[in-house]
Amino acid sequence: MGIEQPVWVRSLEIDRFLEAADQMLRVALQPIVDAHSGEVLAHESFVRGFDDIGFPHPAALFDHAASMRRLFELETCLITKAMTAKAAMPQRASPLLFINLDGRNLARARELRAFIEVQCDLLDLKARDICIELSETHRRFDPDAFAEAVDHLRGAGFMIAIDDFGTGVSGLQMLHQARPDFLKIERFFIESLARDATRRLLVSSIVDLAHTLGSRVIAEGVETIEELVSCRKAHCDLVQGFLITRPSVDVTALEPSYSEVLARAPVPPANGDEIAIETLLEEVAVLSDDTTLADLFEVTAENPDQSVFPMIDTCGLPRGAVRERDIKPLIYSLYGRELARNRAIRLGVQDYVQPIATLESTTPLGPRLELIADRAGDGVIVTRSLQYQGYLSATSLLKLANEIRVRQAAAQNPLTRLPGNNAVQEFLDRCIESPEQCRVAAYLDIDNFKPFNDKYGFEIGDRAILMMASILKSLERDHSVFVGHIGGDDFFLGCEGPACDATADLLARIGERFRHVAESLYNADDREAGYIVGRARDGRIRRFPLLASTIAAVRLPEGYRPASTLEMTQRMTALKAEARRTGQSYLSAELGPVREH
Structure with a gap:
């Protein structure tokens, strides 16, 4: 057994490691684009420069930091660099920044939330500009602890993504607990998708499940036109990979759209159900993601017949919905309005936002009728190129489903x-x-x-x-x-x-x-x-x-x-x-x- 190093030696090593990380590590951003239009929705942050400080790959860097009990410090260092890069991008650039969170830091979700909120204030960013990517890497899944951590992060207004879905043992549990805004399908399922019937079945099932739960699907590691076509056929919403472009340290080199790249791939036929969907869309009151509880009280009073209130962010992306039945106890409580106006209580609309099924207007509805029917009570949000287009109530959804069944029967x-x-x-x-x-x-x-x-x-x-x-x-x-x-x-x-x-x-x-x-x-x-x-x-x-x-x-x-x-x-x-x-x-x-x- 070796002799343990004195504390002062270990402290010096830690200081040097953190100093090297701060000075030599860089972040590269990679676009995440709409699978059909090529418009950039987000950028994901990747660490670069790890080899300059003696590590063969990022995992070795993070493992070393964990062994020195400085993983949190390394994470916050990289988060700062990523957010700084995001703040330096032109205003025309994507509104979302995807940040990977090492699973070993999830227990410190409260501290991470506070740190990111401070950085948002310093860099003039909004919480809604940030999406936290979670995976089960390096951690044994604890459903209760995971749910609590997600609640803390989402409570700040951050979006949530589940990374590498399908590669771990607790993916479905994570999906149930997190109800993420985005679900990222790992490259293992994307490669050979066009030639492997089993992978096509799995990916299509994952996409249908995610959409029914209100999540948008990102296909990771798309490297060929063939893979892009397969992702479109599987109705993935977004794609990311070397086919689009590689991660770039120079953020000025990133484009707001990669439509020319995606135009090289054939487009699946348009959805024949689209006209029927548009004719059934309902005009409903919509909440913004900065709506206060006091505002919500007014909106519900002005729309007494509306039971579901979709929420969208400043970029038009759906963020879920507030259900009238969930806020009714607060509205009709003796001190409900006073509680809503009391900032010290820190009770906000985000506490009442629930996931809601989404339907892209160009996606065939037929195969998803049974899945959506299970959650039809809240209706569905209809999008076009991921942007909010309208809302379908449960009644309208049933009308549409019946119309599609009639069309299908006539065509078969x-x-x-x-x-x-x-x-x-x-x-x-x-x-x-x-x-x-x-x-x-x-x-x-x-x-x-x-x-x-x-x-x-x-x-x-x-x-x-x-x-x-x-x-x-x-x-x-x-x-x-x-x-x-x-x-x-x-x-x-x-x-x-x-x-x-x-x-x-x-x-x-x-x-x-x-x-x-x-x-x-x-x-x-x-x-x-x-x-x-x-x-x-x-x-x-x-x-x-x-x-x-x-x-x-x-x-x-x-x-x-x-x-x-x-x-x-x-x-x-x-x-x-x-x-x-x-x-x-x-x-x-x-x-x-x-x-x-």
């Missing part, structure tokens, strides 16, 4: 519940509008279906169609393939982007899968014979093989734009006829320079 095939001709046409139109990526479109029909249906009847015929639909739905679920039902025994398949690479193999295997399951529909004699006897379209009696399928596909390479959708459909029709003539179950061609294979 009644037997298979697959999208119908309108959706197929929309996909073909999108193929023309997005030449920057590979696209595949395919027709599929069931061979020998009419004589089979004539012999076995409509009920068994419908079972055959449902079997094919089930096979195709598995492709949609596992491989991001769009599936449509044109009618009868005719189907449509399509895909875009990286998923096209595996499409040929997937389509080629459909026929064998269908033949295998469809055999069970025949009686034993027909199955053993391998055919049925029936009447052909020309009226003649002949033998028909057991059910099979024919697929004709066209591939549009990256950079090729067809003259019209007719070019695609005519080519698929010709390929299907050729496949039938030559006895092939699958035939494809590439548009542009045609290559049969």
Whole structure:
């Protein structure tokens, strides 16, 4: 065992460490941008210069500070630098600064709150300009202590974000306790998102859950156009990563918008529910985040029929809502108004702000109907590019949900519940509008279906169609393939982007899968014979093989734009006829320079 250093030696080492940190450490800011417009909403602060004082990475720096019991001092040093950089930015820059809080300092949330409030006063910043990022790194999760710390920080007016969501063991508990303004999905889930069905399912579920709880979702570590497109399809609100730009120590080099970068990625189709949403938006009294309790009393008195009061900040971002039922006890108490005016009691509107579900007007509502219904009592806030657009009450939400269900039912095939001709046409139109990526479109029909249906009847015929639909739905679920039902025994398949690479193999295997399951529909004699006897379209009696399928596909390479959708459909029709003539179950061609294979 070594000899412990004298106190004066350790004190000198501590002083030198803190002095070096103050003099040599720097902060770099990285933009967090709207996933569609590229407008900058915030900047996150990262430490730089750690290698100059002998540390290989930031974690080693923070661990060393913790071992010297100076983690709080290091944290406040970096917070000061980050806030100073924020204050030095042009007024046109983003209003939010994301600051990472080491989990080991969470027990000192009161002191951190007081420190940041002082820095806000010194630098002429507002509490609403600050977002505190929390994670479970370096700490064993204590729900009660965590909730208390979050309450202290939020009580000052700071926004709250949960960082690296999905990588720890207590993420859902943290989400429940914090009800964060932002949820950051770790890069592990973002990389290979376009090619990994499991990750897509997880990310989509996280996004739906976050939106239902009133949180906006940030995809971290976005490095490629492919990842950006996948994040948009998953309805992430914001993105951050090297694709946008790297963290910069020079804050003057940061732009207010990175729309040119995001314009390189294809835009998902607009939400067909948007018009219905806009027609149902209600005009309600809205609170600002500097509303006082006394102001709130007046607003509620002037709007006696309103039960939910959305709150937005000076930048138009929703901050939650105040529910009339929560403040009613204070309003009608004997000394309620006096308490509201008494600053010494330190009771504010923030103490009554609750999370509320949000809905981006360009996000399809259909998949989220069931999730939102569980919290429909408070209604939802509708946003456009994250900015407050309006409010939907529970009643309006139900009207919208019913309208969407009616639309969906009208657009779907009644037997298979697959999208119908309108959706197929929309996909073909999108193929023309997005030449920057590979696209595949395919027709599929069931061979020998009419004589089979004539012999076995409509009920068994419908079972055959449902079997094919089930096979195709598995492709949609596992491989991001769009599936449509044109009618009868005719189907449509399509895909875009990286998923096209595996499409040929997937389509080629459909026929064998269908033949295998469809055999069970025949009686034993027909199955053993391998055919049925029936009447052909020309009226003649002949033998028909057991059910099979024919697929004709066209591939549009990256950079090729067809003259019209007719070019695609005519080519698929010709390929299907050729496949039938030559006895092939699958035939494809590439548009542009045609290559049969």
